[in-house]
Amino acid sequence: MLSILKRFFGEKSSGQVARKRMQLVLMHDRMDITPDIMEALKNDIIGVLSRYMEIDNKSVKVNLEQGKDFTALISNVQVKRVYRHASN
Amino acid sequence: MAGKTIVVTSGKGGVGKTTTVANLGTTLAKKKHSVVMIDTDIGLRNLDVVMGLENRIVYNLVDVIEGKCRKEQAMIRDRKLPNLYIIPAAQTREKNSVTPEQMKTLCGDLSAEFDFVIIDCPAGIEQGFKNAIAGADTALVVTTPEVSAIRDADRVIGLLEASLLKNIHLIINRLNVKMVKRGDSMSTDDILALLSVPLLGVVPESEEVVVSTNRGVPLVHERGSKAGAAFRRIAARLNGENIAPDEDGSDGFFGRMKRLIWN
Ligand SMILES: Nc1ncnc2c1ncn2[C@@H]1O[C@H](COP(=O)(O)OP(=O)(O)OP(=O)(O)O)[C@@H](O)[C@H]1O
Numbered sequence A: 001m002l003s004i005l006k007r008f009f010g011e012k013s014s015g016q017v018a019r020k021r022m023q024l025v026l027m028h029d030r031m032d033i034t035p036d037i038m039e040a041l042k043n044d045i046i047g048v049l050s051r052y053m054e055i056d057n058k059s060v061k062v063n064l065e066q067g068k069d070f071t072a073l074i075s076n077v078q079v080k081r082v083y084r085h086a087s088n
Numbered sequence B: 001m002a003g004k005t006i007v008v009t010s011g012k013g014g015v016g017k018t019t020t021v022a023n024l025g026t027t028l029a030k031k032k033h034s035v036v037m038i039d040t041d042i043g044l045r046n047l048d049v050v051m052g053l054e055n056r057i058v059y060n061l062v063d064v065i066e067g068k069c070r071k072e073q074a075m076i077r078d079r080k081l082p083n084l085y086i087i088p089a090a091q092t093r094e095k096n097s098v099t100p101e102q103m104k105t106l107c108g109d110l111s112a113e114f115d116f117v118i119i120d121c122p123a124g125i126e127q128g129f130k131n132a133i134a135g136a137d138t139a140l141v142v143t144t145p146e147v148s149a150i151r152d153a154d155r156v157i158g159l160l161e162a163s164l165l166k167n168i169h170l171i172i173n174r175l176n177v178k179m180v181k182r183g184d185s186m187s188t189d190d191i192l193a194l195l196s197v198p199l200l201g202v203v204p205e206s207e208e209v210v211v212s213t214n215r216g217v218p219l220v221h222e223r224g225s226k227a228g229a230a231f232r233r234i235a236a237r238l239n240g241e242n243i244a245p246d247e248d249g250s251d252g253f254f255g256r257m258k259r260l261i262w263n
């Protein structure tokens, strides 16, 4: 009964939660990307972007997201200022 | 014509491999096919007790591999079905007393004589797993609807594909229909979407399985058992028969029907 009430107020069923979690876990397992590697990837992205713009390092998020038949790397970066490069 | 060589595997332990082997082997033998089941779980043999044949063991798989006996001497005939045999695992030996090459040879020899060679794989992905899959042409991956079993199944499917064993089918065991209905278990469709291998069948969670294991008589001998009927349908599909998919209490029944086209 309690679970029905919780469900009514928008809490996801544990089956749905499990499915969502497994989507992410399996994707990481399959790509063999550990949290360590994700962290290194994030730092590299920060490094590259910093050559062109000033960014808020703490704001940077890098995530792999699984679509129905694709995997996307989604990164969110707050840009403080773009450097004025001599356009050649 | 050479028979089918089928390995039943899972990654995670205790999900129902041995139960599946015993019930599929028994069903196929009841349909007059000649069947031999090999327990490759060296050190932790169980197929013999599940089949109720634990008192008849003289020789085992390692004895055959090492040439201490002929394979016919290690094959124990079932109590009810004269065309059903098991080769028990060795209980007091190391997993690496067998090599993949030796298993390949043995499976080749057996499939020349039997319609079905069914291999009970140990849990894990080490040497015992490699031995068990070496001689197989088809793999049945058993999982339960739990996250840890599914994750391990995915890992095993990856390893099977890498080993060029591409004929892979999924069996979902211990599905709790009530829990699926109230949303507290992943459904068959959820699991298929995650693992994306074709489904061979769904076996419900059932106390009857435990009772039949206690007695050492495979469930498929019993009439009126849902889990037994599920194993019979799986065996029929394995044998190439076109059988309607198993219900799991979720709504995705028709979607699944389309996906389940067994050749
Ligand atoms: N559908 C089911 N319903 C209820 N209990 C089940 C079901 N299938 C298997 N079991 C029980 O689960 C336990 C483990 O089953 P089983 O020995 O077949 O698993 P296994 O994968 O071979 O294990 P291991 O990895 O140790 O070899 C047994 O006690 C068995 O009776």
Ligand SMILES: [Mg+2]
Pocket: B017, B018, B019, B041, B046, B120, B121
């Ligand atoms: Mg077992």
